[in-house]
Amino acid sequence: MVTFANAKINIGLQVLNRRDDGYHNLETVFYPLKIYDILEVVEASETRFIASGLPIPGDSNNNLCLKAYQLLQAAYDLPPVAIYLHKTIPIGAGLGGGSADAAFLLKLLNSTFGLGLDELQLIAYARQLGADCAFFIRNTPVLATGIGDVFQEVAIDLSAYQLVLVKPDVHVSTGEAYRTVTLHPEGRQLAASIVRPVATWRDTIFNDFEPGIFAAHPEIGVLKNLLYEKGAMYASMSGSGSSVYGLFSESVRLPELDALGQVFYMD
Numbered sequence: 001m002v003t004f005a006n007a008k009i010n011i012g013l014q015v016l017n018r019r020d021d022g023y024h025n026l027e028t029v030f031y032p033l034k035i036y037d038i039l040e041v042v043e044a045s046e047t048r049f050i051a052s053g054l055p056i057p058g059d060s061n062n063n064l065c066l067k068a069y070q071l072l073q074a075a076y077d078l079p080p081v082a083i084y085l086h087k088t089i090p091i092g093a094g095l096g097g098g099s100a101d102a103a104f105l106l107k108l109l110n111s112t113f114g115l116g117l118d119e120l121q122l123i124a125y126a127r128q129l130g131a132d133c134a135f136f137i138r139n140t141p142v143l144a145t146g147i148g149d150v151f152q153e154v155a156i157d158l159s160a161y162q163l164v165l166v167k168p169d170v171h172v173s174t175g176e177a178y179r180t181v182t183l184h185p186e187g188r189q190l191a192a193s194i195v196r197p198v199a200t201w202r203d204t205i206f207n208d209f210e211p212g213i214f215a216a217h218p219e220i221g222v223l224k225n226l227l228y229e230k231g232a233m234y235a236s237m238s239g240s241g242s243s244v245y246g247l248f249s250e251s252v253r254l255p256e257l258d259a260l261g262q263v264f265y266m267d
């Protein structure tokens with residue numbers, strides 16, 4: 001069986017405080033993005049993981065796809081499988097690609113092997129694989145709190161806007177980003193701001209990773225400013241970076257971005 005794992009962007013990201021376990025409490029809005037990895041699972045004589053497309057840094061034995069399989073294998077005695085992943089979601093981009101693969105693989109294994117797990121059970125497994133992972137089980141726009149795994153529906157629809165996303169040739173590790181983040185213990189009223197018109201977001205919705213990451217990688221801040229210069233109603237880095245997106249009220253093509261990174265246009 002084949003499935004398509006989509007990416008996410010963060011709209012606003014307030015990091016409130018650091019917890020005793022090293023994780024941080026935050027407030028963010030997750031919004032699904034139409035960039036996809038392709039995943040396939042077939043029964044096999046022994047378990048194998050086969051990746052194609054964008055090269056994934058690190059040991060493939062540690063890939064989140066294998067971790068997701070191992071979690072359900074241990075609980076439900078699954079047979080060996082071959083897992084094929086075709087990677088197109090940029091990596092180290094704040095787009096949650098690894099978490100998406102893991103969550104969609106949980107869903108794929110659930111349906112392939114008829115495990116009968118409901119959404120809450122899948123979310124509980126996803127939480128064990130990464131803070132971002134649980135979002136991809138329901139995969140609808142949400143305000144997330146806790147470590148990014150407690151959800152409240154938000155009624156936002158960006159389909160009237162063109163979203164332009166740029167992934168510069170910079171890999172930002174999530175751990176690095178949290179080490180340089182600017183904390184906002186009091187929060188910044190994201191729940192109230194997100195339901196106001198997009199035109200107001202520039203003055204009200206912020207990503208707390210931007211100051212630290214822009215200082216270390218100034219080209220990312222330059223990209224965000226360029227999106228505003230080209231008419232974006234709202235522009236932001238996604239998550240811990242390095243990708244930056246802009247929301248435009250009409251269809252645009254910006255060839256000047258091509259020299260600055262990989263560009264995606266989502267109508």
Ligand SMILES: C[C@@](CO)(OP(=O)(O)O)[C@H](O)COP(=O)(O)OP(=O)(O)OC[C@H]1O[C@@H](n2ccc(N)nc2=O)[C@H](O)[C@@H]1O
Pocket residue numbers: 010022023024025026028093094095096097099129130131132133146147148174175178238239240241
């Ligand atoms: C920053 C965010 C924003 O959505 O995403 P990305 O921009 O990386 O996609 C997330 O918080 C990333 O979540 P995720 O990538 O799943 O994190 P995990 O694998 O669980 O943790 C990686 C590391 O990030 C830090 N971490 C993660 C989540 C959190 N709420 N507090 C943290 O401090 C911890 O240092 C942890 O060791």
Ligand SMILES: Nc1ncnc2c1ncn2[C@@H]1O[C@H](COP(=O)(O)OP(=O)(O)O)[C@@H](O)[C@H]1O
Pocket residue numbers: 056057058062063064065090091092093094095096097098099101102172173174240241
């Ligand atoms: N399936 C996967 N896809 C991408 N990266 C993965 C995967 N499994 C494990 N990783 C590891 O996770 C790291 C961060 O990946 P990614 O999810 O793209 O981060 P981000 O959410 O910050 O964009 C990668 O550098 C890689 O070492």
